[in-house]
Amino acid sequence: MSTPGPRRITIKDVAELAGVGVATVSRVLSGGSASAETRERVLDAATKLDYRPSALGRNLRQQRSGGVALLVPDITDGFYARLCDGVLSCARSYREPVTIGVTGDDAEQEADLVGGLLEQSMDRIIAVPSGDGEMWASVVRAGLNVVFADRRVWSAGQHARTLDEVPAVLSDDRSGLRTAIEYLTGLGHRKIGFLARQGMNQRVAAFREVMGDLLDEDLVVFARASRDSAYAAAAGLFQRRADLTAVIAGGNMLGEAAVLAARELYVRIPRDLSLIMFDDVPWAELCSPPLTVIAQPASDVGYRAAELVLRHGRRPRTVSLPTELIVRSSCGPRR
Amino acid sequence: MSTPGPRRITIKDVAELAGVGVATVSRVLSGGSASAETRERVLDAATKLDYRPSALGRNLRQQRSGGVALLVPDITDGFYARLCDGVLSCARSYREPVTIGVTGDDAEQEADLVGGLLEQSMDRIIAVPSGDGEMWASVVRAGLNVVFADRRVWSAGQHARTLDEVPAVLSDDRSGLRTAIEYLTGLGHRKIGFLARQGMNQRVAAFREVMGDLLDEDLVVFARASRDSAYAAAAGLFQRRADLTAVIAGGNMLGEAAVLAARELYVRIPRDLSLIMFDDVPWAELCSPPLTVIAQPASDVGYRAAELVLRHGRRPRTVSLPTELIVRSSCGPRR
DNA sequence: AATGATGATGGAATCGTTTCCATGAGCACT
DNA sequence: AGTGCTCATGGAAACGATTCCATCATCATT
Numbered sequence: 001m002s003t004p005g006p007r008r009i010t011i012k013d014v015a016e017l018a019g020v021g022v023a024t025v026s027r028v029l030s031g032g033s034a035s036a037e038t039r040e041r042v043l044d045a046a047t048k049l050d051y052r053p054s055a056l057g058r059n060l061r062q063q064r065s066g067g068v069a070l071l072v073p074d075i076t077d078g079f080y081a082r083l084c085d086g087v088l089s090c091a092r093s094y095r096e097p098v099t100i101g102v103t104g105d106d107a108e109q110e111a112d113l114v115g116g117l118l119e120q121s122m123d124r125i126i127a128v129p130s131g132d133g134e135m136w137a138s139v140v141r142a143g144l145n146v147v148f149a150d151r152r153v154w155s156a157g158q159h160a161r162t163l164d165e166v167p168a169v170l171s172d173d174r175s176g177l178r179t180a181i182e183y184l185t186g187l188g189h190r191k192i193g194f195l196a197r198q199g200m201n202q203r204v205a206a207f208r209e210v211m212g213d214l215l216d217e218d219l220v221v222f223a224r225a226s227r228d229s230a231y232a233a234a235a236g237l238f239q240r241r242a243d244l245t246a247v248i249a250g251g252n253m254l255g256e257a258a259v260l261a262a263r264e265l266y267v268r269i270p271r272d273l274s275l276i277m278f279d280d281v282p283w284a285e286l287c288s289p290p291l292t293v294i295a296q297p298a299s300d301v302g303y304r305a306a307e308l309v310l311r312h313g314r315r316p317r318t319v320s321l322p323t324e325l326i327v328r329s330s331c332g333p334r335r
Numbered sequence: 336m337s338t339p340g341p342r343r344i345t346i347k348d349v350a351e352l353a354g355v356g357v358a359t360v361s362r363v364l365s366g367g368s369a370s371a372e373t374r375e376r377v378l379d380a381a382t383k384l385d386y387r388p389s390a391l392g393r394n395l396r397q398q399r400s401g402g403v404a405l406l407v408p409d410i411t412d413g414f415y416a417r418l419c420d421g422v423l424s425c426a427r428s429y430r431e432p433v434t435i436g437v438t439g440d441d442a443e444q445e446a447d448l449v450g451g452l453l454e455q456s457m458d459r460i461i462a463v464p465s466g467d468g469e470m471w472a473s474v475v476r477a478g479l480n481v482v483f484a485d486r487r488v489w490s491a492g493q494h495a496r497t498l499d500e501v502p503a504v505l506s507d508d509r510s511g512l513r514t515a516i517e518y519l520t521g522l523g524h525r526k527i528g529f530l531a532r533q534g535m536n537q538r539v540a541a542f543r544e545v546m547g548d549l550l551d552e553d554l555v556v557f558a559r560a561s562r563d564s565a566y567a568a569a570a571g572l573f574q575r576r577a578d579l580t581a582v583i584a585g586g587n588m589l590g591e592a593a594v595l596a597a598r599e600l601y602v603r604i605p606r607d608l609s610l611i612m613f614d615d616v617p618w619a620e621l622c623s624p625p626l627t628v629i630a631q632p633a634s635d636v637g638y639r640a641a642e643l644v645l646r647h648g649r650r651p652r653t654v655s656l657p658t659e660l661i662v663r664s665s666c667g668p669r670r
Numbered sequence: 671a672a673t674g675a676t677g678a679t680g681g682a683a684t685c686g687t688t689t690c691c692a693t694g695a696g697c698a699c700t
Numbered sequence: 701a702g703t704g705c706t707c708a709t710g711g712a713a714a715c716g717a718t719t720c721c722a723t724c725a726t727c728a729t730t
Contacts, residue, residue: 008398008714008715008716009504010716010717011716011717012716015680020679020680021679021680022680022681022716022717022718023679023680023681023682023718023720024678024680024720026717026718026719027678027679027718027719030718033677033678034678034679035677035678035679038678038679052453052454053454053716053717054454054456054715054716054717055400055454055455055456055717056391056394056395056398056400056455056456056715056716056717057395057685057715057716057717057718058716058717058718059391059394059395059685060391060392060394060395060684060685060687060715060716060717060718061684061685061716061717061718061719062685062717062718063391063685063686065391065400066455067434067455069432075410075416075418075419075420075423076413076416076417076420078411078413078416081410081411081413082411083417084410084435085409085410085411085437087613088410088435088436089437092436092437095451097404097434097436097451097452097455098434098435098436099402099432099433099434099435100419100423100433100434100435101423101427101432102423102424102427102727116430116432117432117671118387119387119388119389119390120391120401120402120432121390121391160698169466173367197387220730227617240452256617256618256621259621260620262620281618282562282591283336283591283616283618283621283622285595286591286594286618286621286622287618287621287622287623288621288622288623288625313538334681343685343686345685345686345687346686346687346688347686350710352729355709355710355712356709356710356711357686357687357688357711358688358689358690358709358710358711358712359708359709361687361688361689362689362708362709365688368707368708369708370707370709371707371708373708388686388687389685389686389687390687390713391685391686391687392685392686392687392688393686393687393688394687394715395685395686395687395688395691395714395716395717396686396687396688396714396715397687397688397715398715398716436721462689643701
């Protein structure tokens, strides 16, 4: 069926043509020391033969496969798509392949995925973590090079130490939220709701903190990862609490759900309800009315995380990227 | 710094504990023949030691690394994000890791990426191809297992044969376009424009064909992959041809650009201009006015493509998935 | 001149798996 | 009893790189 084909060019061929040993070729090609003359001969031979080192051989020897793994909850969500894009673009400049896995914000799936990566001897992971600290702690202790992006796992119990060591690139939810809430209170709003997705602990915590006395725990609701669940959460909140005058959606899917639910229930934005959404997606401007948003540097988060995991130099504990309130037309004064 | 740690459990350890040779262990674990008793002993030993085969060793021996590569123009585009999601979800059920690369619809970057994959000895690629046939033909001849998704490369010259053999999963642009154009002509439109992105040859060809006598070549315009370019193309078209009464956007980024440009230029949709967009994204419904779209089964395209490349059974040449016109409010009668 | 330090070099081991091949046992048939 | 067949089995050879280690040359220092 398939012809034997031309044998792959190996380091041995290069060594032979250059009249040196394989060890020397390896050294030259990976930047080790060698005399100028030898170096030239080797390089010559390599180009003449169009030699491409096999990642397979290298990987086995080094007991680690190259490349980076990236775990996100949902690649279909514009925010994570941009985050991926950032990672991809950084990894590209290092010529490192990126393996992507979708966790669906589910601890079990995440653990599964990580298991697969372990089997592949992947030792660099960028993750938007969903699972419990237990699992991540064990991964870190196994010597894997982990960087968290967008959120980190809560240090719990005995693993606190291990997990606090893990670098993370986050967007500064708190400051964005603060600006947003100040903006809303400035417009007279007092009953402000928050639409969250499970796993958004950090963001919710920031909301609670910034709201301070104004906080009404009954106004923060959680949805699962699906669109339907987001819609249900939004619709439920709107119906349950007629006194609600403003709401902050914790992500673009939540925002979408809020707009839809509002429309369905004849709640007019911004007349009856002011809406601010986390994450500035292209359609926020196309929406009717154009949505006021807290813009997040999704792509930068990914890029920086990739840098952290790839450069591997001195590692700052955690970096926090600024968010920005972009005012459009979805907020109005309290009526 | 790092402790030597417990040595990895290898097949040799299992063999020793089970009192058999490594060859036997390998056979048992990969479903070869062995006596019932031996099989049990091996399986026992493996679980007792919590043995995980190393993908590295296997890969080197088999001269191919597992997993699938996926090349898309832009992961930030909702359509391709869904396509990725489909691939990911299929690959998951085969426990195969997926490596994603972004081509930016650029032949050179694509070739670069493919080079990287070659180096990794990846031999299964799902691609939304951007590059020339030359390159893909050589990849296919090198024995790689390629499946095209969303579009295929045009068979040119001597490579026609090779490339026609490559399976592809496409969405049936033609039928969707036909319905859309019939819908528009039914509303009285005659001057119908098409906003395309470079590389959308197939879709443009379908447009030309379906339009037949109505086709005005001056009304089909091309943009590059960026948002800005899409906006420029749309705005340019709207300004240049005041007699335009309807336009079809070849993708969601083009549609977005069209809405924005129209708004900017005080072109009212659907009063002054009817708009139909390829791809039903969540925000199409949130847009003002809600957009009439040609829905594409992006996720299915990805899923089927992954199936094709992974199952590798008898391979149908090409499969075409249906598209559907979803009428909302962005089209009106010609004025 | 003897000694030591430095640097370039190549042979060989190593990584963990799959697979080729030879061996030997068991069995049926002549 | 001898022959041939089918199995299960294990040793050993790949796969292609990196890297340890020993060797040797060169040069400076005492």
